[in-house]
Amino acid sequence: MKSVTKPQAPGWKSIPMGGVITEPGNSEKYETGDWRTMRPVWSAKKCINCLLCWVSCPDAAIVAKDGKIVSFDYKHCKGCGICARECPPKVKAITMVNETEFEEQEG
Amino acid sequence: MGKRVALTGNEATALAMRQINPDVVAAYPITPQTDIVQYFSQFVADGQVKTEFVTVESEHSAMSATVGAAAAGARAMTATSSQGLALMWEVVYIAASLRLPIVMPVVNRALSAPINIHCDHSDTMGARDSGWIQLYSENAQEAYDNLIQAVRIAEHQDVRLPVMVCQDGFITSHGLDSIEILEDAEVQRFIGELKPSYPLLDPEHPVTIGALDLQNWYLEHKRQQAEAMKNALRVIPEVAAEYAKLTGREYGYFEKYRLDDAEIGLVALNSSAGTIKAEIDELRNSGVKVGLLKPRVFRPLPAKELREALLHLKVIGVLDRADSFSAFGGPLFTEIRSALYGAQIPVLDFIYGLGGRDFTMTDAGNIVEKLAKVARDGKVEEPITYYGVRE
Amino acid sequence: MPTLKEISGRPEILAPGHRMCAGCGAPVVVRQIMKALREDEHVVVGNATGCLEVSTTIYPFTSWRCSWIHNAFENAAATLSGVEAAYRSLKRQGKVKAEFKFIAFGGDGGTYDIGLQSLSGAMERGHKMVYVCYDNGAYMNTGIQRSSATPLGADTTTSPVGKVIPGKTRPRKDLTEIMAAHNIPYVAQVAPSHWNDLVTKVRKALDADGPAFINALAPCPRGWRYDSADTIEMCRLAVETCFWPLYEVVDGKVKVTVKPREKKPVRAFLEAQGRFKHLFEPQNERIIDEIQAIVDAKWANLLARSEQA
Numbered sequence: 001m002k003s004v005t006k007p008q009a010p011g012w013k014s015i016p017m018g019g020v021i022t023e024p025g026n027s028e029k030y031e032t033g034d035w036r037t038m039r040p041v042w043s044a045k046k047c048i049n050c051l052l053c054w055v056s057c058p059d060a061a062i063v064a065k066d067g068k069i070v071s072f073d074y075k076h077c078k079g080c081g082i083c084a085r086e087c088p089p090k091v092k093a094i095t096m097v098n099e100t101e102f103e104e105q106e107g
Numbered sequence: 108m109g110k111r112v113a114l115t116g117n118e119a120t121a122l123a124m125r126q127i128n129p130d131v132v133a134a135y136p137i138t139p140q141t142d143i144v145q146y147f148s149q150f151v152a153d154g155q156v157k158t159e160f161v162t163v164e165s166e167h168s169a170m171s172a173t174v175g176a177a178a179a180g181a182r183a184m185t186a187t188s189s190q191g192l193a194l195m196w197e198v199v200y201i202a203a204s205l206r207l208p209i210v211m212p213v214v215n216r217a218l219s220a221p222i223n224i225h226c227d228h229s230d231t232m233g234a235r236d237s238g239w240i241q242l243y244s245e246n247a248q249e250a251y252d253n254l255i256q257a258v259r260i261a262e263h264q265d266v267r268l269p270v271m272v273c274q275d276g277f278i279t280s281h282g283l284d285s286i287e288i289l290e291d292a293e294v295q296r297f298i299g300e301l302k303p304s305y306p307l308l309d310p311e312h313p314v315t316i317g318a319l320d321l322q323n324w325y326l327e328h329k330r331q332q333a334e335a336m337k338n339a340l341r342v343i344p345e346v347a348a349e350y351a352k353l354t355g356r357e358y359g360y361f362e363k364y365r366l367d368d369a370e371i372g373l374v375a376l377n378s379s380a381g382t383i384k385a386e387i388d389e390l391r392n393s394g395v396k397v398g399l400l401k402p403r404v405f406r407p408l409p410a411k412e413l414r415e416a417l418l419h420l421k422v423i424g425v426l427d428r429a430d431s432f433s434a435f436g437g438p439l440f441t442e443i444r445s446a447l448y449g450a451q452i453p454v455l456d457f458i459y460g461l462g463g464r465d466f467t468m469t470d471a472g473n474i475v476e477k478l479a480k481v482a483r484d485g486k487v488e489e490p491i492t493y494y495g496v497r498e
Numbered sequence: 499m500p501t502l503k504e505i506s507g508r509p510e511i512l513a514p515g516h517r518m519c520a521g522c523g524a525p526v527v528v529r530q531i532m533k534a535l536r537e538d539e540h541v542v543v544g545n546a547t548g549c550l551e552v553s554t555t556i557y558p559f560t561s562w563r564c565s566w567i568h569n570a571f572e573n574a575a576a577t578l579s580g581v582e583a584a585y586r587s588l589k590r591q592g593k594v595k596a597e598f599k600f601i602a603f604g605g606d607g608g609t610y611d612i613g614l615q616s617l618s619g620a621m622e623r624g625h626k627m628v629y630v631c632y633d634n635g636a637y638m639n640t641g642i643q644r645s646s647a648t649p650l651g652a653d654t655t656t657s658p659v660g661k662v663i664p665g666k667t668r669p670r671k672d673l674t675e676i677m678a679a680h681n682i683p684y685v686a687q688v689a690p691s692h693w694n695d696l697v698t699k700v701r702k703a704l705d706a707d708g709p710a711f712i713n714a715l716a717p718c719p720r721g722w723r724y725d726s727a728d729t730i731e732m733c734r735l736a737v738e739t740c741f742w743p744l745y746e747v748v749d750g751k752v753k754v755t756v757k758p759r760e761k762k763p764v765r766a767f768l769e770a771q772g773r774f775k776h777l778f779e780p781q782n783e784r785i786i787d788e789i790q791a792i793v794d795a796k797w798a799n800l801l802a803r804s805e806q807a
C-alpha cells in the first residue's frame with residue numbers, strides 16, 4: 001500500500017493577515033457535486049432554451065452561453081431538482097435520475 | 108515650530124483629529140467624550156476636514172461603520188467612553204482581529220451599574236484583551252501627542268492593529284491645560300499616507316473580509332495577531348523617537364519619575380500620576396525615597412522593561428482605578444506582579460478613585476506611608492485594599 | 499425589461515462551490531439580484547452573519563467574485579454604511595476612481611430582529627446602498643428558531659407545536675412597511691419565482707438616489723419542510739395566495755407589481771409545508787382563518803394604496 005501524505009497547509013507566516021481571502025470565487029475549486037443523490041439529466045433536443053432552469057438554480061450549475069443552455073456542471077450540482085421542476089411542463093427537458101444508475105454504468 | 112495654546116483634553120483630542128484629517132469618522136456622543144464629537148462636527152460643517160462624518164445611531168454602529176470604512180481602505184476613527192465602549196464590545200474585537208488600523212480616543216469613565224459619569228478605568232481595562240493597543244495619557248498634552256503617534260503605530264505594516272488612546276474623563280477631558288501643538292502640515296507629514304492592506308474598494312483585486320474561519324485556520328490567524336502585538340513593542344519606541352525629533356517631547360513605554368534611586372515605588376495610570384508627582388516632590392524634600400512609574404503603553408505590555416525599571420525597589424504600590432473582580436486584585440496590579448514574577452518585592456494593590464472619587468496629594472501621601480511601613484516591617488497584612496472606602 | 503438571454507450573459511458573481519443546502523432559496527435570490535448589476539459596475543457586498551455568510555465564505559474558500567465583508571450579525575447595514583462613506587470620501591479625494599455599488603444581505607434574523615436598529619440608522623442617514631433581506635422566516639442557520647418574520651402558527655424549534663401551544667402565537671412583523679416608513683426612495687418586496695419583477699426592482703433600487711430596501715422571499719426546504727425541488731413553487735404559491743405580495747414603494751407611492759390572476763386561498767401555501775401541518779387538525783383550523791384574515795387585510799390595504807397601473 002502506498003502511504004499518502006497530505007501536503008502541509010501553509011503556516012501562520014505565509015497567509016494574508018486578518019483571515020482575508022484574496023482569490024475571488026475560489027470556492028469553485030470546492031466540489032459540491034458529491035452531495036447529489038439525484039442527477040438532472042438534460043435533453044438538448046427537447047430544450048427550448050427558455051432559461052427558466054438556469055435562473056432558478058441555487059448553485060449556478062447550469063451553464064448558459066449566448067442565451068442557450070450548453071451543459072450541466074455536475075461538479076457543483078447538488079441535485080436539488082429545482083431545474084427539473086421549473087422546466088415548463090410541456091417541455092420536460094430535464095429528468096432527475098438516481099445517481100446509483102450512473103455508478104453502475106461508470107463503476 | 109510648536110505653538111502654545113490653552114485647551115481641554117477633549118479640545119486637544121478634537122484638534123488632533125482635525126489635523127489627522129481622517130477619511131471617515133463614525134461616532135456617537137457620550138459623556139464625557141461628547142465635546143470631541145461636537146467639535147469635530149463643527150470642523151466638518153465648516154469644511155475644515157475632508158472627512159465623511161457618519162452620525163451613527165449607536166456606538167455599536169460607530170465601531171461597525173469604522174470597521175467598514177477601514178476595510179474599504181479609508182483612514183477611519185471613532186471616539187467613545189464607558190457604556191459606549193461596552194456597547195461596541197463585540198466589534199472592538201473584530202476590528203483588531205481583522206487587523207484594521209483604527210484609532211480611537213477613549214475618555215475614561217466608570218461602567219454601570221450604578222450609572223456614573225465620572226472617571227475610572229473600568230471601561231478600557233475591560234477591553235485590555237481585545238487585541239487593541241492601549242496608550243494612556245496623563246494630561247491633554249499626552250492625549251494630543253499619543254493620538255498623533257497612534258496613527259503611525261496602527262498603520263505600521265508590521266502592526267496593523269487598532270489603537271485606543273485613553274485620557275481621564277472630566278479630570279483631563281474637561282480640564283484646561285496649556286499645551287504645545289503642531290502645525291497642520293507637520294502632523295500630515297508625520298502621519299503620511301495610509302497604504303491600506305486589502306481595501307474592499309480596489310476594483311482589480313476583490314477581497315473577502317470576515318470569512319468563517321474554522322478549526323484548521325483560526326489558530327494561525329490568532330498567532331499572526333499575537334505577532335503583530337509583539338511587533339508593536341518594537342514600533343512604538345521607533346515612532347516615539349521620530350516624534351521626539353519633531354517636538355522635543357520624549358515618550359517611552361512608561362514614564363519614570365524620580366524612580367531610579369527610589370526605595371518605594373508607585374505605579375499609576377493617567378491623571379493621578381500628576382497628583383502623585385507633586386506629592387513625590389514634597390516627600391522627597393522630607394527625605395522619603397519614593398518614585399513613580401506611569402505606564403503609557405499597557406497593551407502590548409512591555410513586561411521585561413517594566414521589570415527592569417521596578418526590580419530595585421523595596422516595595423511597590425500599584426494604584427488601580429478599576430477592579431477586575433477576580434478577588435485577586437485590579438488589572439494593573441496583576442500585570443505588574445506578573446512582570447515581577449520571582450522577584451521578592453512586596454507588591455500592594457490600592458483600588459482607588461472608582462466612579463470619579465477624588466484622589467489628592469494627601470491620598471498619595473497616605474499610600475506612600477502605608478508602603479513605607481511595609482518596607483520597614485517587611486510584612487504585608489492586606490495586599491489588596493480599597494483605598495478610601497468607607498467601612 | 500431585462501430578458502433571461504440578456505442577464506445570462508452577465509457575470510455570475512456568486513460562484514458555485516458554496517455550501518448552502520441543496521435547493522436553498524437564498525442563493526437563487528442572490529444570483530438574481532447580482533444579475534441586475536451592469537457589467538461596468540463594481541460592487542461591495544456586506545453580509546450579516548447567517549446561512550449565506552457562513553456557507554459562502556468558509557476559509558480559505560469564498561464564493562464571492564466581488565469584494566465582500568462580514569462584520570457581525572446585527573451590523574451589516576452599519577458596516578456597509580462605513581464602506582459607502584469611505585467610498586464617498588475617497589472618491590471625492592480622487593483616491594478611488596471606479597464606480598461602486600453597495601449591496602447588503604441579511605437574513606430575517608439579521609434584519610427584522612437583531613439588525614433592525616443598525617438598518618434603520620443606515621437608511622435614515624441616507625447611505626446609497628441596497629439592503630436586501632433574504633427572508634426565510636426563521637433563524638435557519640442555528641436550526642430553525644422563530645424570528646419576528648416567522649408566520650403565525652409555524653412550527654419552529656423555539657415555537658414548537660406542543661400539547662397546549664400550536665406553534666408561533668404571533669403574526670409576522672411587517673418589515674417592508676417599516677422600511678417604507680423611513681421615507682427612503684425605494685422599497686420593494688420580491689420573490690425569485692418572479693425573476694423579471696425581481697431584477698427590474700433591484701435595478702431601480704440600484705439607481706435610486708439614496709438608500710433602498712428589498713425584502714426577498716427565500717424559502718428554506720429544511721425549515722419549511724418541503725421537497726427541495728419546490729423552492730420556486732413555494733414562492734409562486736406565496737405570491738399567488740398574496741401571502742407575499744409583490745409591490746414597491748417609490749418615493750412613498752405604493753404600486754402592486756404582480757396581481758395574481760386568481761387569488762388562491764392561503765391554505766394552498768400552508769398545506770405545501772410541513773411547518774404548518776398541525777394547522778390542518780380540526781382544533782387549529784381557526785389559525786388558518788386568522789392567517790387568511792391577515793393576508794386579506796394586507797392585500798386589500800395594498801390594493802387601496804396602490805397606484806392604478
Ligand code: SF4
Nearest residue numbers: 057077078080081083
Ligand atoms: S439539480 Fe439543483 S443544483 Fe443541480 S442543476 Fe438543477 S437546480 Fe441546479
Ligand code: SF4
Nearest residue numbers: 047048050051053087
Ligand atoms: S427550463 Fe427546460 S426548456 Fe427551459 S432552458 Fe431549462 S432545460 Fe431548457
